Every structure is written in C-alpha cells, then in structure tokens.
Amino acid sequence: MAYATKDEFRAYKLQPNGGTTPIPTTDDLLITRLLGVAQAEIDLYCHRSFEAVTTTRFYDEANARMVGQRLYLDTELLTVTSLMNGDGREIPLTGFRLEPRNEPPYTMITLKSSWVWFLNLDAEIAITGTWGYSATAPAPIQQATLELTAYLYDLRKQQNYDVTAMPELGQVVIPGGMPKHVKNLMAEYRRKW
Incomplete structure (x- = not known):
C-alpha cells in the first residue's frame, strides 16, 4: 500500500x-x-x-552478519512465518526470538541454546515473513x-x-x-x- x-x-x-x-x-x-x-x-x-512486504529473504555465507547465535538482519522484520536453517531444517517458532524484545520492527534473530546456525559455501538461511518498518506508514x-x-x-x-x-x-x-x-x-x- x-x-x-x-x-x-x-x-x-x-x-x-x-x-x-x-x-x-x-x-x-x-x-x-x-x-x-x-x-x-x-x-x-x-x-x-514503511510499507510491509511479505516475502522470503535469503542469507548466505557472503551476506550474513552473525555473532554467535545472533543473525543481524539487513532489513527490518515485522513477523516470521518460517525460518529455514542452512542445513534445510526448519527452526520452529519456539527455537528463536526476535530482537529487540517486545517491540517490532525487529533487526536481529537470536537462536535459543538448542539450535546452531548452519552455513557453508552452498547453504543459505531462508526467512519468510513480513518485512518493513510497519504495516502502514x-x-x-x-x-x-x-x-x-x-x-x-x-x-x-x-x-x-x-x-x-x-x-x-x-x-x-x-x-x-x-x-x-x-x-x-x-x-x-x-x-x-
């Protein structure tokens, strides 16, 4: 819109x-x-x-900014529908948290302790969700x-x-x-x- x-x-x-x-x-x-x-x-x-777009964004070894369990997003995120790790496994909604806590838009995804990011030369993380600062301007x-x-x-x-x-x-x-x-x-x- x-x-x-x-x-x-x-x-x-x-x-x-x-x-x-x-x-x-x-x-x-x-x-x-x-x-x-x-x-x-x-x-x-x-x-x-300021316009929300529902799409899938991909992060590979070349463009993923990570520190430990935290993936820094290059675009603001409002909601997550699915999160696919680089090994092809889906990380359940209970396996990560969006940050900053309690206040969209989100700029980071932090995995909980039972999960590890997987990336190699041919792998990529796929995040499907609603991207943007807000649903409406x-x-x-x-x-x-x-x-x-x-x-x-x-x-x-x-x-x-x-x-x-x-x-x-x-x-x-x-x-x-x-x-x-x-x-x-x-x-x-x-x-x-």
Missing part, C-alpha cells in the same frame, strides 16, 4: 484560501509517478521502508509524502531551480532539494546505522 493516494493528494493540493479548483485528470499519470518518486526518496532518506510519513509530492508537482512550473535571491527585489526563493519541513516530519523515523 502506498504512503499516500492520488485522491489524498488531490484533497491536499486544493487551491489555498478556500479555493476548490481541482487538479486536472490529465495529470493523473504524473501524480501517480510523483507519489512513487516521493515514496522512494523518503525510503532512501530514512533508510527503511505512520501519519508523519504520509504527510511528508503529500508535501514532497506537492513540491515535485510544483517544480514543473518553475523556470529556475535551486535559485536563491533577494526577496526584497521581488524574486522568489526556491529551496534546493527536499524541503526542510519534509525532513523535519521524517526526523524521528530516520534509521541510524
């Missing part, structure tokens, strides 16, 4: 000061594309995805998506980009890059590596 929809963007982008001029339907493809671009920029900036991320999409939508009307000038001379100042308020909305969700 997208962080914001085309209809939400249309409602957000109504003319200011009580105006009700709608965005033309001829812009629908553009809006859909810009919503996708805004979502991708937010994911890149925050170093995480938090409200500040949804708002950031709308604001960033509006910024991108309005950029097409500008003749100059990244212009800084003296407002007292009647020139408009166009900020370069992602608007600061959008960054502020995302600040608490930005993943610290």
Whole structure:
C-alpha cells in the first residue's frame, strides 16, 4: 500500500484560501509517478521502508552478519512465518526470538541454546515473513509524502531551480532539494546505522 493516494493528494493540493479548483485528470499519470518518486526518496532518506512486504529473504555465507547465535538482519522484520536453517531444517517458532524484545520492527534473530546456525559455501538461511518498518506508514510519513509530492508537482512550473535571491527585489526563493519541513516530519523515523 502506498504512503499516500492520488485522491489524498488531490484533497491536499486544493487551491489555498478556500479555493476548490481541482487538479486536472490529465495529470493523473504524473501524480501517480510523483507519489512513487516521493515514496522512494523518503525510503532512501530514512533508510527503511514503511510499507510491509511479505516475502522470503535469503542469507548466505557472503551476506550474513552473525555473532554467535545472533543473525543481524539487513532489513527490518515485522513477523516470521518460517525460518529455514542452512542445513534445510526448519527452526520452529519456539527455537528463536526476535530482537529487540517486545517491540517490532525487529533487526536481529537470536537462536535459543538448542539450535546452531548452519552455513557453508552452498547453504543459505531462508526467512519468510513480513518485512518493513510497519504495516502502514505512520501519519508523519504520509504527510511528508503529500508535501514532497506537492513540491515535485510544483517544480514543473518553475523556470529556475535551486535559485536563491533577494526577496526584497521581488524574486522568489526556491529551496534546493527536499524541503526542510519534509525532513523535519521524517526526523524521528530516520534509521541510524
């Protein structure tokens, strides 16, 4: 599910000061594309995805980061459906715990004492589950998506980009890059590596 929809963007982008001029339907493809671009920029900036995806991820000898019984995940995890060890045996849900304890999203899997990770040149660990920061994007991320999409939508009307000038001379100042308020909305969700 997208962080914001085309209809939400249309409602957000109504003319200011009580105006009700709608965005033309001829812009629908553009809006859909810009919503996708805004979502991708937010994911890149925050170093995480706010859209849950159910899939299987594989960890082999080359990309698995392990310390003892702990496997560090490269993507945040919400739930586990199955966990297959490198030797082809399924590790039951009672054979491991997700960390940090009691608070998804999870970033590590720790095996309980009766299990050991198995990896060799031809083996891989397969984790099937729901991956992402949350099942749906938090409200500040949804708002950031709308604001960033509006910024991108309005950029097409500008003749100059990244212009800084003296407002007292009647020139408009166009900020370069992602608007600061959008960054502020995302600040608490930005993943610290």
